[in-house]
Amino acid sequence: MKSFRKELWFNVKSRREYINITREVQQAIDESAIREGLCLVNAMHITASVYINDDEPGLLKDYDDWLEKLAPHEPISHYRHNGAEDNGDAHLKRQVMGREVVCAVTAGKLDFGPWEQIFYGEFDGRRKKRVLVKIIGE
Numbered sequence: 001m002k003s004f005r006k007e008l009w010f011n012v013k014s015r016r017e018y019i020n021i022t023r024e025v026q027q028a029i030d031e032s033a034i035r036e037g038l039c040l041v042n043a044m045h046i047t048a049s050v051y052i053n054d055d056e057p058g059l060l061k062d063y064d065d066w067l068e069k070l071a072p073h074e075p076i077s078h079y080r081h082n083g084a085e086d087n088g089d090a091h092l093k094r095q096v097m098g099r100e101v102v103c104a105v106t107a108g109k110l111d112f113g114p115w116e117q118i119f120y121g122e123f124d125g126r127r128k129k130r131v132l133v134k135i136i137g138e
Helices: 022-032 057-070 088-097
Strands: 002-012 017-020 037-043 048-053 100-106 117-122 127-137
Touching: 002 017, 002 022, 002 117, 017 057, 022 037, 022 117, 022 127, 037 048, 037 117, 048 088, 048 100, 057 088, 088 117, 117 127
Parallel strands: none
Antiparallel strands: 002 127, 017 117, 037 100, 037 127, 048 117
């Protein structure tokens, strides 16, 4: 069995952003030369998420609105975590959206159903962030 590791880096300009990283993950699979196996994709930041869903602007806005209702950023005094930082809401948003995804790799491609895409969800941006891609298989 072979393994391959790659980090994807993003300069996230706003507090919250949803980035389709499917193309970059497939590039990592191509670089790995693994034809059959599994691909783990996880956020390397405690205030970010990796998830799979449809790449449709209305859905992305719905996620953002829904998460902001569940864990609004302000008032920041609402969160006990906030002290030196103002990202208590981002930790809760990450918990809801999840840390990682594991995808099947078949014939060297992501083995997805219709419309499935991989996203990096950032909830406390405005700086460089990274995602780990780890691929194992043959």
